[in-house]
Amino acid sequence: xSDDTRITRREFLKSGALVTGGLVIACHVPALGPxxxxxxxxxxxxxxxxxxADSTITVIVGKSEMGQGIFTxxxxxxxxxxxxxxxxxxxxxxxxxxxxxxxxxGVQVTGGSSSVWSEWDRLSAAGAAARYMLIQAAAKGWKVRxxxxxxENGVVIGPGGRRAAYAxxxxxxxxxxxPKEVKLKDASQRRLVGKPQHRLDSPAKIAGTAxxxxxxxxxxxxxxxxxxxxxxxxxxxxxxxxKARALPGVRQxxxxxxxxxxxxxxxxxxxxxxxxxxxxxxxxxxxxxxTPALLAEYARLAATPGLVARREGDAxxxxxxxxxxxxxxxxxxxxxxxxxxxxxxxxxxxxxxCLIRTGSQFQTVDRNAAAKAAGLKPDQVTLETTLLGGGFxxxxxxxxxxxxxxxQVAREVKQPVKVVWTRDDDIRGGFYRxxxxxxxxxxxxxxxxxxxxxxxxxxSIIAGTVFEPALVKNGIDDTSVEGAADLPxxxxxxxxxxxxxxxxxxxxxxxxxxxxxxAFVVESFLDEVAQALGKDPYRYRQELLTAHxxxxxxxxxAARMAxxxxxxxxxxxxxxAVHESFKSFVAQVAEVSLDETGxxxxxxxxCAIDCGRIVNPDIIAAQMESGIAFGLSAALYGALTLxxxxxxxxxxxxxxxxxxxxxxxxxxxxxxxxEKPGGVGETAVPPIAPAVANALFAxxxxxxxxxxxxxxxxxxxxxxx
Amino acid sequence: MTKFQVNGKPYQVDASPDTPxxxxxxxxxxxxxxxxxxxxxxxxxxxxxxxxxxxxxxxVALSEVQNRRVTTIExxxxxxPVKRSWLAEEVSQCGYCQPGQVVAAVxxxxxxxxxxxxxxxxxxxxxxxxxxxxxxxxxxIHAAAGKGTKGTKGVKGGHKS
Numbered sequence: 001x002s003d004d005t006r007i008t009r010r011e012f013l014k015s016g017a018l019v020t021g022g023l024v025i026a027c028h029v030p031a032l033g034p035x036x037x038x039x040x041x042x043x044x045x046x047x048x049x050x051x052x053a054d055s056t057i058t059v060i061v062g063k064s065e066m067g068q069g070i071f072t073x074x075x076x077x078x079x080x081x082x083x084x085x086x087x088x089x090x091x092x093x094x095x096x097x098x099x100x101x102x103x104x105x106g107v108q109v110t111g112g113s114s115s116v117w118s119e120w121d122r123l124s125a126a127g128a129a130a131r132y133m134l135i136q137a138a139a140k141g142w143k144v145r146x147x148x149x150x151x152e153n154g155v156v157i158g159p160g161g162r163r164a165a166y167a168x169x170x171x172x173x174x175x176x177x178x179p180k181e182v183k184l185k186d187a188s189q190r191r192l193v194g195k196p197q198h199r200l201d202s203p204a205k206i207a208g209t210a211x212x213x214x215x216x217x218x219x220x221x222x223x224x225x226x227x228x229x230x231x232x233x234x235x236x237x238x239x240x241x242x243k244a245r246a247l248p249g250v251r252q253x254x255x256x257x258x259x260x261x262x263x264x265x266x267x268x269x270x271x272x273x274x275x276x277x278x279x280x281x282x283x284x285x286x287x288x289x290x291t292p293a294l295l296a297e298y299a300r301l302a303a304t305p306g307l308v309a310r311r312e313g314d315a316x317x318x319x320x321x322x323x324x325x326x327x328x329x330x331x332x333x334x335x336x337x338x339x340x341x342x343x344x345x346x347x348x349x350x351x352x353x354c355l356i357r358t359g360s361q362f363q364t365v366d367r368n369a370a371a372k373a374a375g376l377k378p379d380q381v382t383l384e385t386t387l388l389g390g391g392f393x394x395x396x397x398x399x400x401x402x403x404x405x406x407x408q409v410a411r412e413v414k415q416p417v418k419v420v421w422t423r424d425d426d427i428r429g430g431f432y433r434x435x436x437x438x439x440x441x442x443x444x445x446x447x448x449x450x451x452x453x454x455x456x457x458x459x460s461i462i463a464g465t466v467f468e469p470a471l472v473k474n475g476i477d478d479t480s481v482e483g484a485a486d487l488p489x490x491x492x493x494x495x496x497x498x499x500x501x502x503x504x505x506x507x508x509x510x511x512x513x514x515x516x517x518x519a520f521v522v523e524s525f526l527d528e529v530a531q532a533l534g535k536d537p538y539r540y541r542q543e544l545l546t547a548h549x550x551x552x553x554x555x556x557x558a559a560r561m562a563x564x565x566x567x568x569x570x571x572x573x574x575x576x577a578v579h580e581s582f583k584s585f586v587a588q589v590a591e592v593s594l595d596e597t598g599x600x601x602x603x604x605x606x607c608a609i610d611c612g613r614i615v616n617p618d619i620i621a622a623q624m625e626s627g628i629a630f631g632l633s634a635a636l637y638g639a640l641t642l643x644x645x646x647x648x649x650x651x652x653x654x655x656x657x658x659x660x661x662x663x664x665x666x667x668x669x670x671x672x673x674x675e676k677p678g679g680v681g682e683t684a685v686p687p688i689a690p691a692v693a694n695a696l697f698a699x700x701x702x703x704x705x706x707x708x709x710x711x712x713x714x715x716x717x718x719x720x721x
Numbered sequence: 722m723t724k725f726q727v728n729g730k731p732y733q734v735d736a737s738p739d740t741p742x743x744x745x746x747x748x749x750x751x752x753x754x755x756x757x758x759x760x761x762x763x764x765x766x767x768x769x770x771x772x773x774x775x776x777x778x779x780x781v782a783l784s785e786v787q788n789r790r791v792t793t794i795e796x797x798x799x800x801x802p803v804k805r806s807w808l809a810e811e812v813s814q815c816g817y818c819q820p821g822q823v824v825a826a827v828x829x830x831x832x833x834x835x836x837x838x839x840x841x842x843x844x845x846x847x848x849x850x851x852x853x854x855x856x857x858x859x860x861x862i863h864a865a866a867g868k869g870t871k872g873t874k875g876v877k878g879g880h881k882s
Contacts, residue, residue, distance in 0.1 A: 067815030067852045198811065205816030206807050208754020208794030212817060215753035223748070248737065266748040267757075268740045340758050340766055340817040340851050389756070389817030390851045423759045618811055622857070626814055629853020652763040652849060661842035663855035 043170035045130040045178065047099040048123055049078060050092075055154070055167040057082065057089045062100025063119070064093070064110040064361050065201055066339075066391035067626070068681040069619035072199045074119055076615055080193045081127030081184060084166060085154035091200050093385040096363040107364035111396045111509070113582035113679025116615055120677055128182035130173075137172035138164045187613075196618035201387070213359040213386045214344045218416035221346070222251055224409045225270045225420060227277055228259040228429060231645030233284030233504035236260065244273040253277065254412045258405035263413055267420055286504035286645040291435075294642065295331060298437035298457040298501065302329070306455055306497035307475045310485040313493035315443075318451035322443030326532055330440065330521045330705040334640040334647075335433035336655060337510055341389020342426050345406035348416040349374055354381045358403060359388035361396035365466075369400035373407035392630070393509040397431055398465035401506075427655055428647045432640060433510030434459040436517040442529050443493070449529055449544070451493040454484050454521070459507045460500045475500065479509065483518030483581060483686065488551055489526060489544040505642070511630055512685035515581040519686030520635075520693070520707060523577035527694045528703065537694060538564050538576050550610050551578050553671050554587035557608035561667055562589035569593075572603065575694025577687035582679030584611040585671075588628070590664070590691040592699060598711040600636060602664040602692055607684060609668070612675035620680050621668040627684025628666055633657040635689035637708050725786045727752065728796030738784035742776075743767040745783050746793060754794040754820045758849065765848030768821035769793050775828040777847075794820035803827050806864040814852035822848050826862050835866050 043051040050058040059075040071091040079089050094100045100108050103118045131151055138156035139146040141164070149158045156164045166173075187194075204210040229235065239260050241253040249269030253262050260279055264270035319325055345358040347370075354374045360366045363383055371378040388395055395402075406419040421429065436458040443451030460477035462468055471478060476498055478485075485496045510516060530540035538559050545552045555578045562574060571593045578587035591604040607624045614620060637656040641648045649655040689707060697703050702717035724733050727750060734749050741760075746752045746769070755778055758766030762780040769778045770792040778791075797804060803826045813819050822845070829836055829844040836844065841862050850858070 065815075067813075069814070198808070199813065201816065202808055202811065202813045205813045205819050206804050206823060207799060208820045210816055211753075212756075214757065215747075217751065266736075266740075266744060268737070268744040268748070272737075338851060340756070340764065340815065340849065342757065388815060390815045392851070420757075423761075423764075622811065622814060622854075625856055626853040629855065630851065633851075651761055652759050653761070657849060657851060658853065658855075659846045659849065660855040660858060661846040663853070663859075666856055 043130075043173050045133055045173070046126050047097070048126040049082070049130050051130070051166055051170055053167055053170060055088050055165070057084050058092050059089060060092050060094045062094040062108055063115045064359065064385055064388055064391065064395070066110070066359070066361065066388035066395070068623060069199055069616065070110065070115045071201050072197065073116055073615040073619055074123055075200060076192045076197055077120060077123040078127040080190055081124045082131050083151040083153065086192060086197060088154065089200065096367045096383045101364065107362075109364070109396060110361045110391070111393065113584070113682045116680070117583060117677040124184050125182055128184055129179050132179045132182055133173045133176040134166050134169050136176045137169045141172060193615050194617070197616055199619070211386050212341050212389045213346070213357065214341055214389070214420060216346045216357045216386060216418070218346060218348050221416040221418055222263050222265060222413060223267045223270050223420055224261045224263040224413070224417050225267070225274050225422065226256070226259045226261050226405060226409070226425070227274055227279050228425060229281055231281070231283055232286030232289065232430065232506075233645065234281040234287065235284055237280040237282045239277060239279040241277055244276040247273045247276065252413060256405065256408040256412065258401075258408060261409045261412065261419075263409065263417060271422065283645065284504065289503070289505065289642045289645045291333070291641040291643070294435065295437065298331070298435075299329065301457045301499040301501070302437055302439035302455050304499070306457070306499040308495065308497050309476050309481040310494060310496040315451045315453045315493040315495035318493035319441055319443040319453060322445050322450055324444040324532065326442040326444065326528055328440050328525055328528060328705055330438040330524065332436050332517045332520060332707045333638070334435045334505065335510055335634055335638045336427045336640055337390075337392040337394035338426060338655065338657065339388070339390025339392055339394055342423055343394070343402040343421040344418060345403050346416065346418040347406045347410035349407065349410040352376075352380060354407070356381065356383045356403065356406075357386060358383070359386050359391070359395055360403070361388070361391050361393070362398075362400070365398060366400045366403045369404050370407050373404045374411065392511040393513070394431065397508055398467060399431070399506070401431065423652070424650045427640070427649055427651065430506040431508040432505065433516060434461065434507040438517075438521045440521060440525050442525065444529070444532060447533055449489070449491050449533075452487065452489075452491045453495045455497050455499070456481060456484060457499040458501060459503055459505070461507050461509055461513070463500065479514040481518070482514040483579060484522055486580070487522060488548045488580065489541075490547065504645075511627070512581060512682040515579060515682070515686040516631075516634070519577065519579040519581075520689040523579065523687065523690030524693050524703070524705065527575070527690070527697065531697070541576070541578060550585045550675070551580060551587070554578060554585045554608040554610050557669050557671055558587035558589045558606050561606035561608065561669055562591065562604075564589060571699065573695045573698030575691045575696065575698055577690040577694060579686040581683050581686055583676070584609060584678030584680065584683040586624075586683045586687050588684070588687040588691045590688065590695045592692055592695040594699060594714070598715055600692065600696060600709055600714070602632060602662070604665045604667070605688065605691070607666060607668050608671055609680070609683065610671040610673050610675070611678040611680050611683070612673050613677045614670060615677070617670055620670055623680045624668045624684040625666045627682065628688050629658050629663060631685040631688035632662070632664075632692070635692050635707060635709055636662070639708055723783050723787050725788060726790045728792060734783060736783055738782060740783045741779050742769070742781040742783060742786055742791065743778040746778060752793055752795055756817055756820060758818065764818070765821045765825060766818050768824045768848060770824060770828055773828070773831065775825055792824070794824055797823065797827055801827065802865040802868045803830065803861070806861040806868070810857045810861040810864060812854050812857040812861050814854055818848060818850045822850065822858055826858070826865065829862065830866055836862065
């Protein structure tokens with residue numbers, strides 16, 4: 001590490017310790033200073049906190065801010081226990097260091113909607129320890145018992161009305177031994193947590209001064225764009241750069257493992273030169289890929305038994321003996337994350353060190369991959385995390401694609417270089433939400449659901465990555481079956497099986513991962529079952545969820561908010577869906593109609609979430625709005641299709657996403673809960689597609705089982721209905 | 722050499738005349754508040770005002786701004802009702818599209834001080850947000866409209882140097 005670790009003074013807080021409200025903790029984490037130096041008079045009680053003489057309180061956050069509000073939420077946890085003035089709090093992105101590793105996942109990563117539940121205890125304790133030390137320091141100065149002192153909004157108050165601002169106690173507090181145990185506030189004492197607070201990252205974002213990866217500069221920096229293979233699996237045969245090299249500002253055009261890098265003084269020069277580059281490619285394994293052929297292959301597999309992910313009772317026998325069997329086939333396409341900020345990565349590579357500045361969700365993995373690509377040791381690589389202009393999983397890639405290729409360019413360029421992706425590069429560049437095909441059966445006898453058999457076909461996200469040994473069990477990638485294998489509905493005979501396919505198309509977790517597809521299938525088909533039994537879809541869910549109070553709680557809340565059962569304007573219909581993901585429970589009721597072109601219009605979404613104990617209700621509401629909008633983009637428009645191994649889409653004209661005029665009115669209710677905190681960032685995505693598809697059925701009597709729900713598919717389904 | 726004003730300051734830029742204004746702002750003038758999103762005028766992340774009118778700076782060549790006045794997100798004062806209501810309504814999430822959204826909203830309110838929902842839909846549908854902040858954008862525009870758009874005069878015509 002750099003010499004900034006000199007402020008390492010002592011040990012404190014061991015990670016992974018359990019803290020319950022008000023309970024004593026004893027945990028241990030080596031304290032580590034921020035990579036970019038503390039002010040001389042600062043008090044740095046641990047790796048997460050720095051108090052400065054100018055009264056600013058800096059929380060050092062090891063999670064990436066990509067819109068989900070984590071800088072604010074985690075700072076609130078620290079500030080609550082520190083009992084400081086919220087207006088003095090600011091946030092700094094942490095360097096890459098083991099102390100910032102995920103408390104459950106063991107590497108530095110932001111993902112799985114896990115930041116609040118995984119950091120609540122550790123960061124609360126970090127704030128509480130600092131507060132303890134400030135009280136001790138004040139008491140010592142006043143020669144009074146610490147027990148006679150308390151704190152209020154950044155001030156220690158002692159007997160006789162003595163007052164000392166935290167900023168006046170820094171040097172003295174730094175001399176106090178770090179406590180082995182701290183007591184956290186009772187929930188009733190909380191001032192910040194559980195109440196809406198303004199986001200700390202908003203002012204810079206509105207000013208236009210917020211620094212995203214694409215904005216970073218370095219002295220002498222060049223910009224590179226890369227020509228990547230046009231088809232998955234294709235390799236470079238040769239290239240002619242004669243015309244491109246002759247253009248102004250072009251510095252270098254060079255083959256790298258990822259393709260051909262065009263390096264120039266500015267982006268536009270590099271992009272213009274790239275357009276003139278003539279590259280010849282050798283098609284590879286993916287050249288024959290096409291979406292219709294893939295679908296046919298998946299359908300063929302779905303008719304055969306897969307690896308069993310869940311078995312209860314005997315679904316096959318129950319289906320054979322059922323009075324009636326419902327059958328349906330569902331499919332969803334490949335999807336691109338398409339964050340608004342195209343991928344980018346700045347690399348300043350020197351013989352003995354490397355500085356990387358980018359918006360990463362996966363710091364340990366990216367840093368280590370960069371070191372390997374640079375021929376350096378991991379501790380010779382510094383990775384500075386900027387703000388992320390959207391992540392959605394794309395910037396947490398086990399393959400570290402956008403970081404590794406930037407290092408490959410830097411090795412050739414011998415100068416700081418920023419690789420910038422265009423929108424085309426992003427949409428065609430792989431690492432998609434997998435395409436899925438689902439074959440599903442329900443056995444109905446005596447007005448009851450007796451069997452449920454769900455066969456899933458698609459690529460594994462985890463297979464082939466370093467996470468395979470830990471996350472793929474007996475051939476089952478849990479992310480392929482999550483949301484399906486854990487079906488909450490009461491059914492005696494249940495079988496969920498999986499065919500994992502192989503393909504040269506690289507796949508990746510996409511906001512809500514497996515749930516993004518399983519919720520659509522399960523919640524749509526459950527409506528089909530209700531319809532077949534002549535039951536109301538909401539009441540039928542209630543019947544089957546009696547053993548699941550949290551699903552039931554959000555289901556009832558969403559139905560109440562939406563006035564379920566009350567008449568709607570002619571041509572409007574409601575659909576309901578409920579889904580558990582990332583330790584939280586979300587139900588949504590969508591109200592839709594069809595416009596004159598036969599396209600869906602989503603008017604209103606009532607959304608109820610139970611995510612346990614909460615930090616910032618306004619951020620939770622924002623994430624519900626966000627997940628609904630993101631999920632609607634996929635439900636209404638999103639599809640990547642393959643032809644000759646090439647992705648046919650390239651930009652927002654042929655890969656449309658939700659626009660403002662299509663945004664429904666979203667109402668959010670947070671169900672009061674004292675359960676452990678759950679996830680928020682991804683959990684609103686899964687229910688929206690089935691809620692809309694179910695509402696479409698309510699309006700038209702037509703069931704569309706493929707996403708997106710295009711006018712063409714709706715018309716076709718209505719023709720059949 | 723192209724001469725033009727950005728946020729009231731005069732600039733002379735020596736770059737290929739076909740260079741999009743977006744990249745002149747970002748790479749030459751280091752005004753990085755204006756964002757690159759699609760390069761084809763499809764997403765609005767690069768929205769600026771040119772002589773007070775909304776433009777996608779990725780689709781305007783440097784040669785087209787000769788002697789014209791450009792306003793970017795950096796040129797809209799923090800006290801502007803739009804910026805203030807954006808903060809009050811907690812619009813931002815990742816924030817990447819928000820400079821374009823704010824500039825587009827400023828232009829809308831300059832033209833239509835009290836826009837209806839459908840006028841907002843029409844004016845803002847070209848500005849994409851993957852975080853789905855649309856509901857709050859609408860609310861923030863109504864809130865800013867309610868406060869009037871005094872103080873936007875300088876923005877409308879570009880800043881005087």
